[in-house]
Amino acid sequence: MRSKSLLTNEPKAAVGTMAELYAIAFEQAVTAARRYGKFAVIESTDTLEPVRFIFEALERDALQCAHEISLSCVAELSKLPDVTQLNWAPTDLIPAEELLELACSSLMTPYLVWALAVRHRERGFVFWTYIAAHAERSAVRAAAEDMAREALNGANELRRERRLAWRSERHVHGEQLADGNSDIPLAALLESLLQKDIIEWARALPLVVRRHLLAATGNDVDAPTPGSAQASGTIDARRRAIRRAEQLSSIYLDEADHAGDQDQLELTQKLAARAITRLAYMRTISATLAE
Structure with a gap:
């Protein structure tokens, strides 16, 4: 199934402290901004201009997410997120090869970019759900659940953009068919x-x-x-x-x-x-x- 690979994002170990949790979230947000930002500066053409705007929007969202994580960390721990608190490399929610594969495709369209962004948010939802399930401390569990919900809400917002792009590309029936094939x-x-x-x-x-x-x-x-x-x-x-x-x-x-x-x-x-x-x-x- 399409989302089977999403289930491979189980964390390498349980998150023990809020400092570690904020460090993971901040590192992932900064990485997302960097990955999206790389494609926000692609050479502009009539075909790629809409795609570039989408990557710019995704980069801004990721930077805003990193900023909000920093504010929350300061409010709770009186310090900025510290990546030295990481006990293992955070799961890569936005693999560079996925973006590169899309960018190298002659079929890169706004719909496909939004669809990939939805997948990235879904991957975040799965990751933070795993973190919450493994957490021993209630504060870590609650914070991870909040981050899972935020990822889910983000995916919902991006689905709306994906749907609009799909309609603008005049492929309405494809998604309708997918909705009808329920498991x-x-x-x-x-x-x-x-x-x-x-x-x-x-x-x-x-x-x-x-x-x-x-x-x-x-x-x-x-x-x-x-x-x-x-x-x-x-x-x-x-x-x-x-x-x-x-x-x-x-x-x-x-x-x-x-x-x-x-x-x-x-x-x-x-x-x-x-x-x-x-x-x-x-x-x-x-x-x-x-x-």
Whole structure:
């Protein structure tokens, strides 16, 4: 699926402090401004002038984001974001090769630039949702959730620009067709199968870990589970569960990206956030057991 690669942006480690969180957010915003700015100065032609204006707007937005992050950091920590607080290189939300590939294409249009910018915001939403899911401190979790919401709101605004560009390029029917191909019925089936796999996976886990897994995936922690399972069966169930959780996260992200109205957009975004958080918990539990 189109958004499968978005799920590879899981952070390398949990964020432990607000200083580290602000450093990550600031570094990503500055990097975004630099990447967009490089293409805001492309040689202007009648064809590329609208594209250059879009990159200029994206650069301004990224610089404004960096400024707001700095203000928030000063207000809370009485200092500017400090990249020396980084314990690992922040996930690159706007890979240079993506922009270069688009710039080298003879098909570069306003629609494609807006579409790529939407993808970048979606990638930010996934990244900060992961940060929130892994955070041990409530302040870090709350701040990461706020940043995920901001990325989501930014994606929504850019979708409107993308839609206008699509219409101006006289390709209305393509997006309408995409909206009609819903995977929600498949998601309902996968949710049912996922719950069965989680229950089977939980059977062989120690009580504390089992309760953690069930709680993290929305199951009743006090519900009785069947007797012990064979190790091979448990491993298969774990792998199936994680694979289904990945599929569901991708489906909900795709559905949100092609939502036909505001109600559908809000619903699928909530489903995507829940699914990504669930996937993060499942991956963490699986990795812990493998150690």
